[in-house]
Amino acid sequence: MTTYDLVIVGGGVAGLCAALSLPAGARVVVIDKGESEAGSSPLAQGGMAAAVGKDDSPPLHAEDTIKAGAGLCDEGVVADICSEGPDAIAWLQSLGCRFDEDADGSINLAREGGQSVARSVHARDATGAEIVRALRTAVRGRNIERVRSRATSLVSLGDTMALAYPGRHPGENESRCVGVMTTDRRIFAARGVLLATGGAGALWGVTTNAPGATGDGIALALGAADVADVEFMQFHPTALAGTDGQRVLLTEALRGDGAILVDANGDRFVDELAPRHIVAKAILDHAPAYLDCRTIASVEEHFPTVATACRDRGLDIAHDPLPVSPAAHYFIGGVAVDAFGRSSLGGLFAAGECSSTGMHGANRLAGNSLLEAVVVGRRVGSLVRDEPEPPRVIPWTSTESDFLPMNAALPGILWKGAGPIRSDETLRTAMQELNGLPEGPHRSLALAIVEAAQNREESRGVHIRSDFPDADPHIARRRMARGRIVGHVK
Ligand SMILES: Cc1cc2nc3c(=O)[nH]c(=O)nc-3n(C[C@H](O)[C@H](O)[C@H](O)COP(=O)(O)OP(=O)(O)OC[C@H]3O[C@@H](n4cnc5c(N)ncnc54)[C@H](O)[C@@H]3O)c2cc1C
DSSP: OOEEEEEEEOOSHHHHHHHHTSOTTOOEEEEESOHHHHOSGGGOOSOEEOOOSTTOOHHHHHHHHHHHTTTOSOHHHHHHHHHTHHHHHHHHHHTTOOOOBOTTSSBOEEOOTTOSSOOEEOSTTOHHHHHHHHHHHHHHTTTOEEEEOOEEEEEEHHHHHHHHSTTOOOOGGGOBEEEEEESSOEEEEEEEEEEOOOOOGGGSSEESSOTTOSOHHHHHHTTTSOEEOTTOEEEEEEEEOOSSEEOOBOOHHHHHTTOEEEOTTSOBOSOTTSOHHHHHHHHHHTOSEEEEOTTSTTHHHHOHHHHHHHHHTTOOTTTSOEEEEEEEEEEOOEEEOOTTOBOSSBTEEEOGGGEEOSSSTTSOOTTHHHHHHHHHHHHHHHHGGGSOOOSOOOOOOOOOOOOOOOOTTHHHHHHHHSSSEEOHHHHHHHHHHHHTSOOOHHHHHHHHHHHHHHHOOSOBTTBEETTBOSOOTTOOEEEEETTEEEEEEO
């Protein structure tokens, strides 16, 4: 059995940034269940937010982020992560990342919703693919092992003792994550396990996420560490309308460049750069709605990814109004961590979309997810060398994995019951239907999402309750342990 300093579950932006930030000589493995079909990083279009523009600054970036977060951001975390934006961009460039530039060689910036100045550093409309390309190339040049397998459970020191000495209950201070089990192996982590498993959009029936974005890391952690904010799913307003399942995203940068939203009569009905939940609600209220990109000069040249995806579906982005509707897009909640990725369980870290640092509050601002994934991922990599090695670990005994594939009925239930607009009635129905499904980690996560949404009797940020249309300033962020609400996050 091989022992690593850091075991990273998930090879997207967060996981790869952590792997590349470990000190030389560290033993590291990145476990990923599948490169192309699972993660969101290669799909990211619009850009990564960072205050690198002449008219911008980290405090202004923080101000916009806090405004979007509707009173629920951890302001210290926001200021901290925004201040790292320029350095994170410089680091990515040093690894070979090529972002679009202006004629004078400065970075070209796109403006997206909620940004008071243009702030999204991008590589045309394929920013995530470019970042992932550079990170994967850099990883190949280092001593970083990569394993294709699916993590199915976490192992904590308490578990291993209980297995070795049945009847002996480990004390509180002995509880520590020391490894993971995957579908085909056991992997021991001397200093830390990093969950970097991405989002949970595929738990909803209509989503911009890849089918593998099933919230695995959050489901794995649910029984072992605290999670927070799981009721907050950001629905992207402009996914290309079509069949259920994965939808093509029409990046917000299109609206930033002048694309307009129109109803069936061709009339505009909303400020295109309003926060995403407001645009999403307006689109639902005015359905069928269309994104008209004819206002953008050379649109195919600037947005080749979107243009090709439209063409594949028989639509010409330069001439046809594109039918749009909202889709589950970014999971704000996740494993509760600080700005260094530390969870409530010793030795367990989380970074990227599967984590909840408090940066996004009740609504994530465009481009902030890539920023957070890079900054916190890097920090975990550099921090882990200071983690204590656990005491000699008792050899593991294998346990059967109960990490079953997600039940096929689950996404339809969450989409109907906990979709862009929820109510006590829809959430109750979802709860009943979920309880009727066979037990499993994804069902447990879905139940936690519905319970948190039921308890948030207000509309705030991305969380819209038709029966509680106003915000209630007394409801704070929620922390959950073992799937139940146990208290507030400060
Ligand atoms: C279409 C689209 C466009 C977007 N555009 C932008 C944008 O312009 N700007 C922005 O900031 N954000 C954007 N986002 C969000 C952003 O891309 C993600 O939040 C970010 O890339 C998440 O990175 P990550 O490393 O946390 O996870 P991911 O990139 O999703 O990687 C997670 C990895 O974990 C692996 N994994 C999952 N479960 C397991 C398991 N059980 N065992 C082993 N491996 C596992 C997966 O295979 C995957 O490779 C977009 C998202 C989508 C879907």
